Amino acid sequence: MNSKTHPDHSKIATHTAEIVREYGPFGGSDRVGGVTHDGRRVWAATGRKLVAFDPASGEPMDSLDLACDAGTAFDGTYLYQIAEARIDKIEPATGKVVASIPAPGNGGDSGLTWAEGSLWVGQYRDRKIHQVDPQTGAVIRSIESNRFVTGVTWVDGELWHATWEGDDSELRRIDPADGTVLERLEMPPGINVSGLESDGADLFYCGGGGSGKVRAVRRPRRAAA
Secondary structure: OOOOOOOOHHHOEEEEOOEEEEEOOOOOOOOEOOEEEOOOOEEEEOEEEEEEEOOOOOOEEEEEEEEEOOOEEEOOOOEEEEEOOEEEEEOOOOOOEEEEEEOOOOOOEEEEEEEOOEEEEEEOOOOEEEEEOOOOOOEEEEEEOOOOOOOEEEEOOEEEEEEEEOOEEEEEEEOOOOOOEEEEEEOOOOOOOOOEEEOOOOEEEEEOEOOOOEEEEEOOOOOOO
C-alpha cells in the first residue's frame, strides 16, 4: 500500500492544534480566504478587500480594495493574491497591480505562499501543491496530497498545508519530495482553515473561511538534536 496515498495515521506525529488567539471579523466581512505575514502585519483576504492588522494588538492597519478570493503571499517586497484564475502582484503601499500571471488551477486554486524564489500554490480539489515561476506562471513541479489543499506555507525548510474536508480541518507537515505526511495538527471540531501562513517563528496564521476570522495556532516545538 502506498503510504503517501494511504498514510498510517497511527505512525504520524499527531497533535491537537493550540489556538492562541483569534482576530476579526474584519469590516463586516464574513469570510477570510488567504492570509500572509509581511514581517510586521498580517494580511487577510476577505473577498473584496485585503485587510492588514497588527498581530500584537489586533487593530486594523491598512486595507486595499482588490479582488482577493483565495491565497495571499508576500515576497519581501510585493504581495501576491489569487483572484479567480489569475495571481496578481501588488504594491502593498498603493494597492497597484504591477503584474499578473495565470493561476495553475484556472480558478480552482486555494493557498499561496512564497519560498525560495517561487510561488507555491494549493490546488484545492485536485489535492496538489504547485511550485510556480512567479514571472511566467509556469509550473515547475507538483506535489500530491491525499486531502483537499487549502492554505500552504513554508517555515524553516518545512512544507505545511491546511486541509478542509466536510467539517474537518488540520495542518499537515509533508515531505516536499513526495508529499508523505510527517506531522498533523488537528483543529477543534467545527473550526476550519482556509488560508495558512507562518510568521517565520512559532505561529501559524490560519484563515477561518466563513467565520470571517484569522486564528493564530502554535507551531509544534522541535526536540533538540
